[in-house]
Amino acid sequence: MTIQHRSSSDRARTVMEVSIPTLQFTDFLVFGSCGAIFLCNWVLNRRKIYFLCFGAGYVVCAGMAAWFVDFGAYGSLWSPIGWSLTGGAFWIGLRLFDGRPAVTRPMLVLFLLPTATHGVLSCAGFGPATINAGGTLAYALHEAAAALYVLRAPPARSPLRGLIALALLTIAVAICLPLLPLRETFVRLSIVGIFVVDQVTTILLTTSILALEAEKAHAAVEAMARTDGLTGALNRQGLAAKTSGGLGQAGIIVADLDHFKSINDRFGHAGGDAVLREFARRAGSLLPGDSHLARLGGEEFGIVLPGRDQRATARLAERLRHTIGSAPVLWKEATIPVTVSVGVAALAAGEVLHEALERADKALYAAKTEGRNRVRAA
Template sequence: MTLDHATLQFCSALMYGVFAVMFAGLWSGRRKERNLLLWSVCNLFGAAGSLAFLLVPQPPLPVLAASFTCFSGTILFAGAGIRLIDGRRPFPPHMVLMPPVVAAACALPFLLAPAALAPLLSLALTTTALGTHSVMLGLYVLRNGRPSFSRRAGGVALLAYVPAYLTWIILDITGHAPGLQFLLVADQMMNYVLVMAFFTMAEEHARRVLSEQALCDELTGSLNRAGLYLKAGERAAGRPRAVLMADLDRFKAINDRHGHAAGDAVIRAFAERVRGALDAGDLVARFGGEEFVILLADPDPDRAMERAEAIRRSLAATPVRWNEAAIAATVSFGVAVEEEGEDLARAIERADRALYAAKAGGRNRVAA
């Protein structure tokens, strides 16, 4: 191993180590963002793989296989962090299987093939397996998630590993071997791009989460008032909608008898039942206290009355369990349908007047 090679290998291991510490430091202050922890582990695997080559000048087969397995581990944990941001399972089986496949591709030729062919065959199979793993992740990054420059850059960097390895193999076969220095430099360049993409994706995800939290009601997970108006504006496209205004009946009595924690449980249970009755394109928001507004994409008034009646019956028929208590709760609904060109706030006012009519009529009923 030449000095230049050793220096590059040391720089590669150091680079991975520094990035691992950086992501671990970020995660220590943002524990909910587990993608940062996964990317720290990703870089730890890269550092381990580089150190194996640096500390063992002519690594024996077990060390060689372990080193390449570590490099496959970097791809596995890089993808796990990205999939976590996308709200998906971080470790799908087809990705988890790739590191052992890489280890087998490295080791089996030395165990089964003629000694003269074993090194070349091992190199070809190992780089093919690593390249396949990288391409699988690169294509996932480019085809899924929210499109952004950082995702495109990360996906392209992952795909670039394949031409880099192919170039190295072709030069080696044709007698113009550039040495491992070529791969080390290429690996460092692509990893720099990947890490910058990771940082940017993490910040974009954090901002998106904060924005969504600002539009949601913390207790129920439904939209809040601001979130409803924003989402309703995004989905309006000039089409009328049915507006349902709901208010839990005699809610103060529930709080007085069972306590505010029980009241919160009733509100959460009602919100869950509403969400279970919604179709794609419908919206629900907690307007404050025990009041909710539901927007139905279907503007048919009879259908809106049926939906409100179904939710009302469901709540009245099934008490909410709280500790040892079964809390009976009912809800009243006011229903209105947006008129052509009508402001949403005006339609909500009409639904609210209908709600007061339902309350005046004895509660636990639907009025339009």
């Protein structure tokens, strides 16, 4: 009995012959399935165009997976065009997801770079290997730039964004491996690795983006629970959450719109709502960035000013009173005169917030009983 030993090169070639069609088909299935998931999400909510972008990108990937058989050595012009369409759609989707403009000028340059590189090298008479290397490196640069965007974009940092960036960087590295000066055996294996990276990163990107969407939805619901729906100011729960970590010294203002019931009686609740919104807008434009404005109920608002003493708080309260009363609120064809009474107190370090609010509320009551449209300190 004769035992034949096969070289590693022969084994690798056999693996390639057997596995490439299978991997190509599984690539098609993974890309197509993830594309269908995103497109279904877009159909359910047409305003979320980023789902359409992700889905369209994966549909192009599925078409490329079914079309090309020479992975790692793309000689056709259609290959860099497909890369540009896929990478461009995905990056645009990420920017739209973040609420940013879809495209910037540097992005346009990177979108066109793989195709332009292929065309320039072809016209210059370079061989297939050089053309392939140039297009591959251009697309790798595109993916690396998209990964950098994901890491540096302003929305609150999330570990999920790190996973997305890692997946994009992995793609950039994997497609460059066949360009390295390796033995033919390892080059062939690196091409198989591209298929594996395609499938793993596609699943990782899809699950991470959907998880980010769920994270965004949860944050929106949480914000709604802590925000007054009419004015956009915090509600009592939101104010408690913002100040739960301890304030130290702080200035406290409680403001109440004067004769608000008569405004509702004369102009209706829609007119009263307009006054409440305008108060919140004017107050928000006046207050410093670290302050917290909350609607405590009805026509009463509370303001917390971290780090301010009572004197500084009283000065700001007087400016607030003047700003609110300096011009009527325009609503439909009516002008609604508005004034506000204000109570001021100081929160000492370690003191509970509601105690200072109660003192400011008593000062507000004094301002009301003394004739309204004035500031009183506790």
